[in-house]
Amino acid sequence: MNPSINVEQLNSALTSLRTLRSSVSQVFEALSNGLRADHGEDGKEKFLLELQELLNNVNINLRDLEQTTNGLPIPTGSFNLGNTTYLSQETTQDRQALYTQLVNSYKWTDKVHEYSSFAHSILSQNSLRRSYANSGSTKRRGKLQSNHxxxxxxxxxxxxxxDRSYTDMKITISRPYASNAVVQISLGHVLKAVVAFKGLLMEWVMVKGYGETLDLWNESRHNVFRKVTENAHAAMLHFYSPTLPELAVRSFMTWLHSYVNLFSEACKRCGCHLHHTSLLPPAWRDFRTLEPFHDECKQ
Ligand SMILES: [Zn+2]
Structure with missing residues (x-):
């Protein structure tokens, strides 16, 4: 074991932690019991005095814990396995697994150590907000705000x-649910889509055939548009960017626009319009090149 760790000190720190916890639970117990019969007359005052005393105890125990932990050395890095490495030389069959288990738990604590130090540095910057207020996109807009x-x-x-940058894609905005936008997209004579926004973040998308009625929750009755919907969800997640929400929306719309050739362009891999088993047109578009592929051909 690490020689810098004083086991007695560690033990007393753990004991004061236990004491603190039990005094805290006493507070909550007294609180949940409320006024009791043995408080008698002036019950309210006695109850408050009792509570005050319990809280005082908590304070004292907390100070104790702080003192004992202050004396503890901060582990600098990984722990040494020490003599436990000899476990690997164990000859008894049913004990041989011990060493692997030990190494695994060692790795695990090592990871906890690593992650908690990451978490600590992130939390100390206080940047764990969905708005990512310190990042580039908000600088461009010049003021702090959250994207939802x-x-x-x-x-x-x-x-x-x-909407203005496309002649064959019409986008209309409505707000049926208070301030968040629901956007309807009509792409050529090929398909229609509806996208629900929360602020500038896309939250839900549904794609349907050109002749179908559009709503957020009912799937298309055509297999091909159900496939496109599925792929549009993947695209929405792929382009998702809390730091650059506008870019995410634009990239998604560019990607969706590439479906204008859904029924006219052949698959880039197999060269067919309809896939030989699913008999569907290429319902997948590459995120980068926007080239059409059948779902079965996209790998
Ligand atoms: Zn194909």
């Missing part, structure tokens, strides 16, 4: 800009 709580006007701007 942007003003509707800004969402409209982003979407309308995308």
């Amino acid at each position: 709580n942007v003003p509707p006007g800004q969402v409209d701007n982003v979407i309308n800009t995308i």
Whole structure:
């Protein structure tokens, strides 16, 4: 074992931790019991005095714990396995597994140590907010805000800009559920899609055939559009970027727009329009090249 660890000190630290915990639970016990018969008259005052005393105890025990832990050395790195390495030379069959288990738990504690130091450095920067206020995108916009709580006007701007850049893709915005936008997309005479936003983050997408009625929750009755919906969900997650939400929306729309040739372009791998077993057109678009593939051909 690490020679710098004083077992007695560690033991007394653990004891004071236990004492602290038990005094805290006494507080909660007294609180949950509330006023009792033995408080008698002036019950309220006696109850408060009792509570105050218990809280005082907690304070004293907390100070004790702080003192004992302050004396403990901070582990600098990994722990040495020491004599336990001899376990690997164990000859009894049913004990041979011990060494592997020990090494595994050793690795595990090592990881806990590593992760907690990462967590500590992240938490101390206090940047664990979904808004990523310190990152690039907000700098561009010039003020701090979270991406799920942007003003509707800004969402409209982003979407309308995308809408204007396509002649064969029509995008309309509605707000049936208060401030969050639901966007309807009509792509050529090929398909329609509906995307639910939370601020500037895309949350849900449903793709249907050109002639079908569009809503958020009912799937298309055509197999091919159910496939496209499935792939659109994958795309939504692929392009998801809390730091650059506008780019995520634009990338997704570019990707969706590439379905304009859903029924006219052949699969880049097998060269067929309809796949030989599923008999579906290429319902997958590569995220980068936007080339069409059958789901079965995309690898
Ligand atoms: Zn194919």
